[in-house]
Amino acid sequence: MRVLLIATNRHNRYQSRLNAQPMPIGLAYIAGHLDHERHEVKVLDLMFSDDYLADVEAAVKEFNPQMIGMSVRNLSNHSYLNTVWALPISKEVIDKIRTLSDAVIVCGGPAFSIMPKECFEYLRCDIGLAGDAGETFATLAERLEIGEPSYFNLPGLVYTKGGQTVSNEGYCTSEFAKPPRLEDLDMDRYNKAGFGIGVLTKLGGFYYPTNASQSQINESGWRVIRPIDEVVAEVKDLKRRFGMKKVFFVDNGFNLPLDHAKSLCNTIIESDLNIRWNTCLAPFNCDTELIGMMKEAGCGLVMMVNRSGNPGDMDSMVEENDALAEVCRMCDEGDLHYNLGKQFGEPGETRESVDNKLDFLRSVNPALANLRVGVSIMPGTEVAAIAKQEGLITDESELVKPTFYIAGEVKDWIVDYLKEQSAKEPRWNLS
Ligand code: B12
Numbered sequence: 001m002r003v004l005l006i007a008t009n010r011h012n013r014y015q016s017r018l019n020a021q022p023m024p025i026g027l028a029y030i031a032g033h034l035d036h037e038r039h040e041v042k043v044l045d046l047m048f049s050d051d052y053l054a055d056v057e058a059a060v061k062e063f064n065p066q067m068i069g070m071s072v073r074n075l076s077n078h079s080y081l082n083t084v085w086a087l088p089i090s091k092e093v094i095d096k097i098r099t100l101s102d103a104v105i106v107c108g109g110p111a112f113s114i115m116p117k118e119c120f121e122y123l124r125c126d127i128g129l130a131g132d133a134g135e136t137f138a139t140l141a142e143r144l145e146i147g148e149p150s151y152f153n154l155p156g157l158v159y160t161k162g163g164q165t166v167s168n169e170g171y172c173t174s175e176f177a178k179p180p181r182l183e184d185l186d187m188d189r190y191n192k193a194g195f196g197i198g199v200l201t202k203l204g205g206f207y208y209p210t211n212a213s214q215s216q217i218n219e220s221g222w223r224v225i226r227p228i229d230e231v232v233a234e235v236k237d238l239k240r241r242f243g244m245k246k247v248f249f250v251d252n253g254f255n256l257p258l259d260h261a262k263s264l265c266n267t268i269i270e271s272d273l274n275i276r277w278n279t280c281l282a283p284f285n286c287d288t289e290l291i292g293m294m295k296e297a298g299c300g301l302v303m304m305v306n307r308s309g310n311p312g313d314m315d316s317m318v319e320e321n322d323a324l325a326e327v328c329r330m331c332d333e334g335d336l337h338y339n340l341g342k343q344f345g346e347p348g349e350t351r352e353s354v355d356n357k358l359d360f361l362r363s364v365n366p367a368l369a370n371l372r373v374g375v376s377i378m379p380g381t382e383v384a385a386i387a388k389q390e391g392l393i394t395d396e397s398e399l400v401k402p403t404f405y406i407a408g409e410v411k412d413w414i415v416d417y418l419k420e421q422s423a424k425e426p427r428w429n430l431s
Pocket of ligand 1: 020021022131196248
């Protein structure tokens with residue numbers, strides 16, 4: 001079968017400010033799991049396209065695919081002040097393909113997996129797969145090719161039956177046993193695209209934690225946790241093949257668990273990898289030894305994972321800030337740069353809690369602090385439930401479009417106030 005794989009992400013910023021063009025590592029895993037003896041596979045990455053619809057048209061006409069897999073990364077940029085909804089680009093691409101081809105269009109990816117049914121209905125693809133779909137997409141390709149057995153029992157599958165959208169229980173899961181196929185990507189450009197080339201180390205069980213305890217990932221809850229030797233071998237291989245200089249260790253809490261993080265740093269140091277890397281750090285469960293080892297192993301910058309606090313409860317906020325401040329202090333002492341963020345306008349936010357957050361930001365020393373106006377509401381979260389109670393949304397399915405919650409008490413003045421305060425701080429970024 002001729003399978004065209006398209007990465008539709010074209011967003012080139014992190015927090016609307018820093019240059020970040022993440023390599024489509026998820027799509028590369030999909031490509032890596034396909035049987036290339038059996039299928040002819042072509043990859044089209046729209047990140048650097050000058051005219052992406054023309055590129056789609058040319059690829060579809062030339063390759064004449066029978067199946068198309070599309071990776072949908074972002075729902076939006078989650079910025080209140082400069083909101084960019086990301087899904088319309090994927091929709092445009094599908095609409096263009098429909099004018100040229102009868103290929104079966106299958107969507108997946110991080111954004112898709114957050115709201116599978118809603119994305120499916122908005123994008124109007126033929127099939128959706130939610131979750132880690134390396135093996136499942138390969139199975140689907142085989143079943144589509146032969147016509148049997150039926151693919152309708154696959155977990156995480158979304159399809160239409162009798163005019164209704166059907167969304168199967170569960171998510172696709174992957175062993176990540178095959179490496180991502182990167183040779184079809186413009187690795188030279190990704191080498192220069194900021195933040196580093198993604199190398200998967202481990203991910204928590206969720207695409208996003210819906211509350212603080214879920215972000216405290218436990219060992220049984222990992223979505224993927226790769227053996228350290230395999231990770232280091234992959235980095236070596238990327239260095240050799242693509243001259244890769246900077247890595248982003250894809251991990252939503254590098255320091256969790258602490259001994260695993262230290263072993264990885266140790267292995268990097270001992271194997272003389274000599275690379276620069278960045279990653280995400282959970283704002284708890286850290287110690288100075290780890291920070292020292294990360295620095296020695298080549299870590300340049302960590303993104304401190306944001307935990308949405310509860311501004312209505314000052315004590316819990318203070319407790320959370322103390323824990324975060326402690327990790328910041330360790331980074332300062334170890335000369336490890338960090339970015340962190342605060343959201344303003346969460347439920348229960350008051351003038352006092354806003355000033356408390358601003359004071360906190362003044363007390364730490366991040367490379368960049370992201371101040372976010374409002375909460376970009378994600379389904380299944382406490383904020384989504386409150387937004388529904390308060391009538392901001394009538395149904396969570398509306399969240400497929402960017403929707404922001406701003407607490408009533410701060411709504412009228414928060415934007416002006418934060419603009420005024422940020423103007424005095426060159427390393428504060430308001431979005
Ligand atoms: C690492 C990361 C980053 C790093 C990337 C660094 C780098 N160089 O790669 C940085 C910090 C730069 C970053 C930035 C942003 N990120 Co980010 N990021 C992540 C994170 C933690 C991991 C992504 C990753 O690499 N996964 C590893 C790969 C293997 O998994 P995957 O991509 O999901 O692919 C699997 C499946 O999705 C599926 N799949 C993928 N493609 C396809 C295609 C088909 C056809 C099928 C069937 C299946 C399929 O199978 C794949 C293999 O298992 C995720 C959260 C998470 N826990 O997943 C957020 C996440 C992807 N990011 C997100 C967002 C919003 C952003 C930003 C917009 C934040 C901001 N405000 O600026 C920016 C956008 C950057 C840009 N220009 O696009 C969201 C996207 C969804 C959403 N809510 O809109 C996520 C899901 C976080 C969240 N919970 O909200 N991010």
